[in-house]
Amino acid sequence: MLTFQTLAQRLWPSTSYRVPFLGLDFTGKTTLLYYIQSEADVITPYPTMGMNIESLPLHFAKGNVSITGFDIGGGCGGPRFAGQLARFYLPTSAAVIWVVDSSDKTRLSESVEEFEHIMDFLQRSQRSEMPVVLLAHKSDLTNPIPLDELRRMFWPHCKTHPFAIFPTTCRRPYKESGVPVVLAWLYSQIQAAELLGQHSSEETSTETQEQNVKEMTTYSGSTNKLARRLEDFLIRAESDSSPEVFLQQFRELNLPAWDHYTHIRLAYVILTTYGRQKGKNMIFDGLQHYIANSKQTTSRAFHVTMTYFWIQLVHFGIRSSAATSSHQPPPNSDSSTTLTSMSDASTLVDTPGAVPPSTPSTDDFFRFLLINPYVVDSNLWTDYYSKDVMMSPKAKEEMVLPDKQPLPSLLVRDTIRR
Ligand SMILES: Nc1nc2c(ncn2[C@@H]2O[C@H](COP(=O)(O)OP(=O)(O)OP(=O)(O)O)[C@@H](O)[C@H]2O)c(=O)[nH]1
Numbered sequence: 479m480l481t482f483q484t485l486a487q488r489l490w491p492s493t494s495y496r497v498p499f500l501g502l503d504f505t506g507k508t509t510l511l512y513y514i515q516s517e518a519d520v521i522t523p524y525p526t527m528g529m530n531i532e533s534l535p536l537h538f539a540k541g542n543v544s545i546t547g548f549d550i551g552g553g554c555g556g557p558r559f560a561g562q563l564a565r566f567y568l569p570t571s572a573a574v575i576w577v578v579d580s581s582d583k584t585r586l587s588e589s590v591e592e593f594e595h596i597m598d599f600l601q602r603s604q605r606s607e608m609p610v611v612l613l614a615h616k617s618d619l620t621n622p623i624p625l626d627e628l629r630r631m632f633w634p635h636c637k638t639h640p641f642a643i644f645p646t647t648c649r650r651p652y653k654e655s656g657v658p659v660v661l662a663w664l665y666s667q668i669q670a671a672e673l674l675g676q677h678s679s680e681e682t683s684t685e686t687q688e689q690n691v692k693e694m695t696t697y698s699g700s701t702n703k704l705a706r707r708l709e710d711f712l713i714r715a716e717s718d719s720s721p722e723v724f725l726q727q728f729r730e731l732n733l734p735a736w737d738h739y740t741h742i743r744l745a746y747v748i749l750t751t752y753g754r755q756k757g758k759n760m761i762f763d764g765l766q767h768y769i770a771n772s773k774q775t776t777s778r779a780f781h782v783t784m785t786y787f788w789i790q791l792v793h794f795g796i797r798s799s800a801a802t803s804s805h806q807p808p809p810n811s812d813s814s815t816t817l818t819s820m821s822d823a824s825t826l827v828d829t830p831g832a833v834p835p836s837t838p839s840t841d842d843f844f845r846f847l848l849i850n851p852y853v854v855d856s857n858l859w860t861d862y863y864s865k866d867v868m869m870s871p872k873a874k875e876e877m878v879l880p881d882k883q884p885l886p887s888l889l890v891r892d893t894i895r896r
């Protein structure tokens with residue numbers, strides 16, 4: 479049976495120490511991650527969808543250490559879902575960074591509540607010795623919550639952990655930001671844990687793993703639909719046909735199902751194999767062809783705006799997971815090419831002697847889903863479009879822009895990633 483923790487270990491082998499950046503949305507987790515990486519302030523103008531995973535090589539007088547920062551966004555499914563996602567990584571993490579927006583007293587008790595859930599989980603995963611650092615972030619703003627008050631509220635929930643609170647800001651020069659002190663503390667804690675042999679246990683009992691899966695889908699007794707759907711997607715992906723067979727089934731109007739999972743996998747496989755420009759046209763042409771000719775889709779109609787929406791979201795996700803993917807997109811994959819259709823696609827794949835573009839592996843699709851779990855939510859479009867706009871005849875026939883908020887921008891993300 480697939481267990482999430484085994485999967486996480488397979489996809490991100492522990493060559494460096496995993497440190498998740500957790501906390502409520504809008505607290506500054508992403509800004510901090512890239513601030514640590516570049517030692518300079520960066521602009522993060524939109525909430526994180528899914529995760530940012532970055533390698534952070536840290537240098538100290540006493541030695542060097544490599545940390546992999548997992549910034550788990552509150553921009554998808556809310557803090558509860560982010561907390562559930564964190565459970566994939568927590569049992570094998572070296573430490574936890576909990577970020578509080580110290581300028582926002584109104585959300586303090588919400589932050590404590592989420593923190594308590596995470597600490598309970600660590601307790602049950604037998605990781606009650608894991609170092610926890612609380613960042614009283616945005617300390618540049620006026621009237622920050624006093625550190626004593628933060629200690630009073632958070633400390634009772636993590637008494638068994640090495641624990642420290644530091645004020646931090648990304649709005650000052652790096653050396654004055656408080657961040658170097660945090661990293662030095664983390665380094666000393668990781669070294670100490672290493673000496674005591676606490677972090678060496680990568681193995682987790684089957685019982686604990688099964689508990690983690692249960693934790694992933696159940697939260698305080700209430701079932702989380704998104705987490706369940708993610709689990710369904712991962713289980714399906716594990717036993718699914720190869721990407722080559724899957725594309726063949728698409729061309730032959732013979733897919734095993736015509737549902738949200740199938741659409742996401744189709745978009746993923748085609749966009750990673752052929753790049754955005756070519757892949758987008760292939761998806762448009764291929765879907766129209768399929769809907770017009772397959773018995774599976776007799777009552778369906780092609781929807782231009784919906785198709786464009788999912789292409790944009792899946793492509794955004796592919797670019798987000800690119801840093802951790804083993805699959806290399808084709809050269810010039812994003813450059814402009816002439817219109818390509820599904821019949822061109824079969825030519826590309828089947829021409830004798832031609833070198834076919836390589837398709838991504840199953841692991842790459844797992845990785846994509848884990849980093850971008852929001853794609854499992856078939857109602858995600860409602861965050862961007864009102865029902866009236868999306869269901870209008872105009873939106874069905876041509877691309878209509880969202881009326882609620884702009885779609886996540888690759889340009890912005892790439893500026894941040896530089
Ligand atoms: N004043 C101030 N603002 C900051 C600081 N760090 C981040 N911000 C701002 O806080 C806002 C939220 O930052 P993000 O990094 O997107 O927050 P996040 O925790 O990643 O949010 P989600 O992705 O929604 O979970 C942005 O407007 C940042 O520019 C800081 O040190 N000082």
Ligand SMILES: [Mg+2]
Pocket residue numbers: 507508509525526549550551552
């Ligand atoms: Mg973020």
